[in-house]
Amino acid sequence: MRRWIVALGLLVEFVVPSHAQETDSAADRGRRAMTETGFLKPAWSDAAFLRAGSLWKEGAPDPEEDRADYTRAFTHRYGLHPAPFENDGLPMGLKRGVLADGTKRGIQIDCLVCHGGSIGGTSYVGLGNTQLNLKALLNELTLADRRALPPSTFVLNSSRGTVNAGMVAAVLLSVRNTDLSFRYFPLPMGTNLPEMDVPPWWHMARKATMYYDGRTDARSVRSSMQFLLGEKTLEQFKDLEPTFRDILAYFKSLKPPPYPFAVDRARAERGRVVFKENCARCHGTYGPDGVYPNKIVELDVIGTDPARAHGLGLPLVKHYNATWFGEDYPVNEKMTGYQAPPLDGIWATAPYLHNGSVPTLAALLDSSQRPTRFKRPPSTGFEHYDTVNVGWKHEVVPEGPLPSSTTPFEASFIFDSSRFGLGNQGHTFGDALSDEERAAVIEYLKTL
């Protein structure tokens, strides 16, 4: 009898809570909070969204005549992606603003403007946005609202896809005192960060430390809330912390999409062996018993562009650590280099390295193949995907001035590795491999 009860108990445990989890787990609450909630007041009027098209030299569909067509054009223009959830008709990354009484008015950007991407026509929450032109989006919404542009004190993005999220956070924090009250004169932060590629959120399940330099404990809920520093008070941050704890649980539940094309299994198996010998000590092992070593590699060993690692100033770190943000998990004051990231879903996150300076895995593993300047694809559709080199098909742009016929819109697709922080050097661990070994490793990487 007892056995039966135990067996029944196990059965009930197996059936019921897994269903209950589906409807009300922390991850599920986090998903709803991330996709259904607007956290910020409106920054622009609803009309700004509809008027932005009137600023495009190339012309825009008439939003009054065909709203869907206009929204599609807007989405493509600024490098956004359709929302894979109900979003009041807005592309992913924009949200209706929320007033103090909870009513929705106007529009705002949210985390997904950078952390929402698409590949092969499917949008994913948590896939870094490699098409985004954030500067054009913010400026043109502001101009469409007939307001003057605020002065810019740093390069937000010199082209599409990379974005200077670090400087946004640094500037927002510089106008807060230690108790997070607002101050008029910014504190000196000694910080000069470059633009970066946006990491996928599905890495968070594996990481013990986060961000490219691995100086923040990945259990820090508060660090993910920095983006709200534009308006929230300390009390509001405290009230929102449980919500962001759920959001962190949601990040940890995310899985990368599987590689959608054919894989040569025999070659991938040969690649696994090469990977184990040459790469696993930093990037770990994969599959059910996979172990991620969470290794932060010294700058002189990794050799990639040092600007991000050096750019985070000690005054900023100390100030952050003195506020509520750094109270539970302070940022490590010591800079080492860059964290070797997990490679799960690596096929979907080209271009590579923390600054997105290398368009394909083939070029990452053979540093002689890296273009100084390249043109990103016009979309993340599979017609632009390169299954041999793995990553984006790209046009190499010769050095020297661009042809005078190049419009600013076209120029926005050009990635220039000679700019500050965007260097494509370093990580030469694939150079010594033979062509066949490299091809085998690439085949193996498709399976992660």
Ligand code: HEC
């Ligand atoms: C302007 C673009 C942008 C916005 C908006 C943004 N992020 Fe990020 N996020 C980034 C970039 C770039 C990085 C990498 C930063 C670094 O390591 O220096 C990052 C890193 C992260 C990481 C660490 C990932 C890892 O693997 O280490 C988390 C978690 C995260 N962001 C959460 C959020 C949340 C939550 C929001 C909204 C409240 C948000 N981000 C808003 C661009 C953005």
Ligand code: HEC
């Ligand atoms: C000594 C440690 C180390 C070794 C060995 C190493 N890597 Fe890396 N790898 C890193 C670090 C650190 C980064 C991040 C560098 C950066 O972004 O600046 C990185 C980045 C990468 C990336 C880009 C990740 C992304 O999301 O953009 C890929 C892909 C990669 N490595 C694959 C490999 C392969 C394949 C090998 C073996 C041939 C290898 N690595 C060997 C440390 C290492």
